[in-house]
Amino acid sequence: MRGLMSAKKLLLSTATGYNPIPQIVRNSLKRIQNRILQSAPPFLAKDPSVLSTNLIKSYCEKGLVKEARVLFDEMPKRDVVAWTAMITGYASCHHHIQGWAVFCDMLREEDRPNEFSLSSVLKACKGMKDLDCGRLVHCLAFKLGLEGSMYVENALMDLYATLDLSMDDACVIFCNMDKKNAVSWTTLIAGYTHRGDGYNGLALFRQMVVEEAELNPFSFSIAVRACASIGSHLCGQQMHAAATKYGFQFNLPVMNSILDMYCRCSCLFEASKCFHDMGEKDLITWNTIIAGFERTDARESLHIFSQMEPQGFSPNCFTFTSITAACGNLAILTCGQQVHGAIIRRGLEGNMALANAFIDMYAKCGSIRASRKIFNAMSHRDLLSWTSMMIGYGAHGHGREAVELFDEMVRSGIRPDRIVFMAVLSACSHAGLVEEGLRYFELMKRKYNVTPCQEIYGCVVDLLGRAGRVEEAYQLIEKMPFRPDESVWGALLGACRAHKLQKVGMSVARRVLDSRPSMVGTYVMLSNIYAADGIWGEFAEVRKMMRGIGSKKEAGRSWIEVKNQVFSFVVGDKMGPHIEQVYGVLDLLIQHMRESGYVPDSDAMIHEKDGTIKALCRFGHSTSKTSGAEYHKGMIFTSKRKRYAIGIYESGTPQS
């Protein structure tokens, strides 16, 4: 069977992944298939059933499941090995339901599954996310006396750790195993880590070390991931050292995991060093560092991206998702549009994560219509699609649309989570929809059983405060089941300032400062309250106190993209290469504001006495938290004729 050997070589030599299968490979496989089926047994060195099974496996490894199935159906007799190869083939190509169906056929034809078949079909159950099917297989394992096989036990553990609500079933299997191997340990550690419990994941890894179990690259990469999930760069560094000691510093998944850990722990220097020291890199390496920098330094992530293709790496969905987010956070619309073009050219626009990123990016760049267009064109939407669209509407002041979208989402059968409620409450707050907002706050607790967190309380305080219902807002804070943080008090103080409730504001600020003197934001708010009433003596006093405690609130920096160039500035900027143009645009904005009937707020005139600075203050610098990550809100101003977007960020990196 020299033909089979050469075909196998050919198969191995073709690139895996999404590349199309060369016709020569298909033809070659087909020829082998014909020879096997047509030749009489004496002419074959081996049993045709064995050769067919080999071929099924080869087909599936190349993603040619349909061809494998045709061959499988043409086989005159199918033994356990052939059945198992077909189940595995389907599962490895993500056709889990078909894999399960083949298993059912196998039982119907009264072929007895072995431990190989069971562990394969359990993988299919995991892929189908069907715990009941998995439990059925577990029962069958008992009936067949295969429940003690290590492969079956490991597969069952994986199933329960991934799909069951608690880790209990997985742990029971783990504890009752006669013998454990490296896979058993890794499976359980991964179970904990993937559900966000890095502490137990790491604890288990420590136990693994204590019990002198075999440590391999698999256990290291997941243990490093556990360090990242608890945000401990100290544990991560120890793991890095240990991995080097074990000689895994050239293992790509291990190094990618370490790189990711440094990024997630905000150790960007170590991350860069790690990236540059890696002799061999793959696409995941690039995606990891690009995503890592996107979270903290979007400009740098774009810079790294630009080096990727010259070094021979082609970006994929993961890359583009990070790059799109970077464009959104920098509010550089033209760049975002170029990325959009690139993904359409590559035919990747059907990717849901990517579409979600575009909704977010266009909204942050001031193009809410483009966001909606993408949202409407999506064939499937997940929670994130709806949330991104609602946050976009909220930031643009379109509260009604956000509320309508929420109801539509619920009707489509998606259960809202805490973040969605934050999006809706914040949208209501900015659009002045107080009663609607309060209704959702109640609905959240009563109907959806979502417990409000700091940010949610912050939203509701803001909602009431903006509407002038400061007393109610204060009472809500008093009733909170935990200690209010800066965002909650900040919302209340903002309301005091906006409604010129100087006395209330002062007493609140003093109270906060007594218990938390380190909250710099409170000083700023207090000084603004004084400024609003023109009490300049007190204003100066508070500012002096701020300097006294030695901490400084970083000045918010704004930027705007005009004709492919980014101009940036801070409040009161007098220098900078293009500062005159910046003020020119600002004057234009104020003019549009006046034309649209918006009266500039004279309170904000703190540092200077001319209108331009006043407007700068009104454009404010705010960030809000969504899903744990800092979310940079773009300030969007729309008039009949033009739309402007100004991106806002809080670090001090100079841009222009």
Place this chain on the structure above:
DNA sequence: ATAGGGTTAG
């Protein structure tokens, strides 16, 4: 001849 665990976007 058939089986298992790890790394990247939101």
